[in-house]
Amino acid sequence: MFDKRQFIRILPLIVFFVCYSAGFVLFAVTLKYTFPFLAGFLLALLAQPLIEWLRDRLHFHPAAAAAAATLLVYAVLFGLLFLIGLFLIREISNLIAYISSLSPSDMGILTLPFDNLMKQVGDYINHIDAGFIQQNQEKMLNLAQTGLSLATKALSTTLGFLTSLPAIFTMFIVMIFSTYFFSKDMRKIKDCLLGLFTAGGADDLRSYSRNGRSLSGKYIGSYLLIYFITFLETLIVFIALGIPYPLVVSIVTGVADILPVLGPGTIYIPLALIYLCTGNIFTAGMLLVSWMIITAIRQIIEPKIVSSSIDIHPLSMLAAIYFALIAKNFWILIYIPLLMILYTTLTKSGKLPTLFDRGGPASGGKTL
Numbered sequence: 001m002f003d004k005r006q007f008i009r010i011l012p013l014i015v016f017f018v019c020y021s022a023g024f025v026l027f028a029v030t031l032k033y034t035f036p037f038l039a040g041f042l043l044a045l046l047a048q049p050l051i052e053w054l055r056d057r058l059h060f061h062p063a064a065a066a067a068a069a070t071l072l073v074y075a076v077l078f079g080l081l082f083l084i085g086l087f088l089i090r091e092i093s094n095l096i097a098y099i100s101s102l103s104p105s106d107m108g109i110l111t112l113p114f115d116n117l118m119k120q121v122g123d124y125i126n127h128i129d130a131g132f133i134q135q136n137q138e139k140m141l142n143l144a145q146t147g148l149s150l151a152t153k154a155l156s157t158t159l160g161f162l163t164s165l166p167a168i169f170t171m172f173i174v175m176i177f178s179t180y181f182f183s184k185d186m187r188k189i190k191d192c193l194l195g196l197f198t199a200g201g202a203d204d205l206r207s208y209s210r211n212g213r214s215l216s217g218k219y220i221g222s223y224l225l226i227y228f229i230t231f232l233e234t235l236i237v238f239i240a241l242g243i244p245y246p247l248v249v250s251i252v253t254g255v256a257d258i259l260p261v262l263g264p265g266t267i268y269i270p271l272a273l274i275y276l277c278t279g280n281i282f283t284a285g286m287l288l289v290s291w292m293i294i295t296a297i298r299q300i301i302e303p304k305i306v307s308s309s310i311d312i313h314p315l316s317m318l319a320a321i322y323f324a325l326i327a328k329n330f331w332i333l334i335y336i337p338l339l340m341i342l343y344t345t346l347t348k349s350g351k352l353p354t355l356f357d358r359g360g361p362a363s364g365g366k367t368l
Contacts, residue, residue, distance in 0.1 A: 009353050016352055020339060028331050036171045040178030047073050047183050066184035074176060094245075208345055215341045222306045229301070230257045230264055230294060237290045241283050243271070263298070265291055306337070316340050 031038070047069040054065035182189070194202040231254030238246035253267040268291035276284040303318045320336035346352040 010355065013353055013355060016343075016346070017339075020342065024331075024335055024338070036175035037178045040175045041182045043073050043077075043175075043179045044070075044182035044186055047179070048186055051183055051186075063184055066180055069183055070176065070180045073179065204349070204351070207349065211345045211349075212341065215345065219306065219337060219341065222308075226298065226302055226305060227254045227257050230254050230298065233290075233294050233297070234264065234267075237287075237294075241286055243283075257298070264294055 027034075047066075050069045050072065051062075051065045054060040054068060055062060060068065194205065197205060231250050234253040235246055235250040237243075238250055243249060249267065249271075253264045256266045257263045268287050272284040272287040272291075275281075275287065299321070302321060303315075307316065316336060320333055323336070324330060324333040343352070347354050
């Protein structure tokens with residue numbers, strides 16, 4: 001029989017898990033509505049040291065300090081986005097210029113496999129019997145309708161993106177103003193929040209906040225390290241195989257590592273297909289092998305790096321990665337680590353019991 005005392009002991013843990021899960025689901029569902037306000041609040045938190053310095057050292061009015069800090073934060077943010085976009089446009093322009101400079105013989109080598117494929121398709125169509133077409137007319141019509149529906153879906157997606165541009169512009173305007181108002185009233189927000197607790201509760205809340213920021217920073221830093229390792233591995237592979245623009249393509253591959261399922265494969269697989277079409281079977285095969293090796297290394301080091309940085313068991317991170325891949329849901333990759341971060345913070349502070357009691361209810365031993 002299940003020990004009733006153990007159930008009573010872990011009851012706060014069950015309540016915490018249910019409340020956390022409900023809160024996380026609510027957060028994920030409403031994020032598309034709350035994103036500009038949440039982003040504005042986080043940017044306002046980042047700008048607080050600058051605002052405090054402007055208030056205390058330069059004696060700025062609170063509203064003026066908040067406005068100056070908001071302008072500076074967004075100037076840096078949009079400046080970085082502009083530089084990244086300019087860098088990508090320049091590299092794409094260089095790539096287009098390189099393709100334009102190819103001689104007809106080079107282009108012929110590149111398009112030869114495609115030309116052969118189209119020739120084979122044409123020969124196949126010429127040998128198709130008219131009776132076969134009549135017998136399979138319905139299937140061919142269904143196939144054509146499927147292709148038309150896919151094209152319609154692609155056009156509707158493009159149209160949806162174009163029509164969403166005003167909404168995106170409005171979102172940025174709301175985010176900028178929310179950053180300003182949160183920055184200006186951050187002291188009042190903190191005072192109102194801390195006023196809901198006793199002096200001891202307020203101290204505990206500050207401690208939890210510091211610990212949570214520390215663990216979250218380590219979590220983000222661990223993934224940045226993983227992406228950097230992917231970038232270095234890709235750079236070495238591309239230089240060894242003589243891939244054009246190895247630095248730029250390696251940076252893009254490191255960014256693509258954020259994507260679920262394929263990750264770096266979104267770059268490696270198209271490159272391998274391009275080299276396969278040009279007849280360079282060795283380079284295409286080496287790209288595929290390198291992608292599989294890099295993916296295997298990523299799966300090995302990711303649980304260890306992340307778990308060691310935020311002090312949770314590697315099996316928890318392995319479960320998070322596996323569940324996210326199976327469900328094809330990025331939120332799971334956030335849900336489990338965040339749950340473990342909060343669990344670790346609250347159990348270390350003694351506010352929550354641990355899941356397992358090493359000594360049992362009667363022995364009073366240590367908990368895990």
